[in-house]
């Protein structure tokens with residue numbers, strides 16, 4: 395039963411109180427006062443509730459209960475499963491109720507807005523990702539078309555972009571709101587049911603391919619790169635969603651070690667990563683290195699409490715793309731890798747995908763395809779993947795055998811990667827890792843220095859084509875910018 399005060403509050407939003415009651419909304423009471431309770435029903439079972447006090451905007455949900463779509467069971471209706479009935483997705487239950495009031499019952503709401511990574515991965519292991527979509531993926535797959543009605547603000551645009559990425563642009567239309575309104579409930583209040591119907595009916599298809607006018611493109615959310623925190627390099631080479639980054643360098647020059655530090659910093663910030671590391675043994679080497687890099691200790695000697703904390707972050711936020719001995723004999727192809735990465739993205743909210751190295755994948759060329767053509771096709775596939783799923787895709791590729799200049803190992807570039815010049819032309823970012831002083835005596839201060847050259851940053855993206863020398867301190871698994879005081883002497 396709804397308390398009269400709650401009924402009035404709901405009706406002031408233009409929503410009939412009996413519709414709310416039919417959907418199970420009720421007034422509950424505890425020591426803190428009266429709560430308007432919204433049940434989350436999945437396959438006929440109440441699995442969670444959202445409670446709010448109408449005097450305040452904040453809400454709470456049942457502790458430990460799963461998140462699912464609100465009005466989930468609309469996905470069980472035959473006309474929806476047969477793909478005949480488009481479904482509206484809103485950013486809150488009140489907008490969903492507004493759509494139900496004015497349009498029809500084929501409406502879902504996400505439970506909690508954008509699933510942005512939280513700051514502290516340790517206390518918020520569930521932070522990233524859209525698990526509530528993954529839970530219902532089979533049902534969502536059956537829906538013919540979605541009309542996305544996220545809020546008309548920056549967070550709403552981000553949610554809409556995430557939903558489009560999740561669902562696939564070909565099935566999505568996007569609602570925009572008449573001036574001054576930022577969601578369907580505001581439209582219902584300001585323009586009545588006819589206004590809501592018009593906003594839904596006027597939803598524009600998400601552009602998929604071809605030629606468009608400028609009005610066909612909803613304003614994209616701002617590019618928000620992840621800051622990996624390695625000094626200076628984080629400004630030159632941020633980890634940018636929706637882009638392909640290619641790194642190279644000769645064997646043993648420190649590519650994987652640098653990557654480990656970058657990934658460890660991202661993991662600590664709660665960014666979920668899908669990592670295909672084919673040359674480094676996962677257990678113990680990779681895990682030990684990541685642990686030390688997260689705890690800022692030496693690789694051997696991470697105290698147990700810090701190790702346990704780091705392990706928990708890895709459990710929550712690291713997905714390892716690998717073949718175990720018992721997996722079938724066939725090596726992993728790029729398509730296999732991207733398929734697994736897709737699952738890590740959609741199910742676990744991965745934002746970064748890493749392949750280290752490219753050369754270890756099983757490269758299946760078509761019968762009439764040259765290595766250059768294959769490389770071009772593969773890079774295109776990876777770029778499309780990064781854009782489609784809005785992930786930062788990083789790939790490490792070995793250069794061809796070096797042409798020694800006397801006893802000196804020349805610095806390679808993206809053009810040196812075996813395969814083709816496409817490695818230099820096509821990626822969004824390119825970088826090279828080189829350790830020229832590796833052979834100096836053990837106690838020489840420059841022995842652990844690496845040069846990192848960011849050789850390519852595509853126009854319009856954050857970052858800078860520049861060079862930095864980083865000194866590696868193995869006692870703390872950290873890199874510091876190295877400034878050579880005698881350089882001009």
Ligand SMILES: Nc1ncnc2c1ncn2[C@@H]1O[C@H](COP(=O)(O)OP(=O)(O)OP(=O)(O)O)[C@@H](O)[C@H]1O
Nearest residue numbers: 644645646647648649650651652673842843844866
């Ligand atoms: N800056 C550094 N200072 C000292 N040792 C380093 C440094 N970077 C890496 N190493 C060490 O050098 C070895 C090779 O490093 P790493 O695996 O990172 O290189 P890589 O370029 O990825 O090599 P490969 O291409 O063969 O995988 C490791 O034992 C690592 O601990």
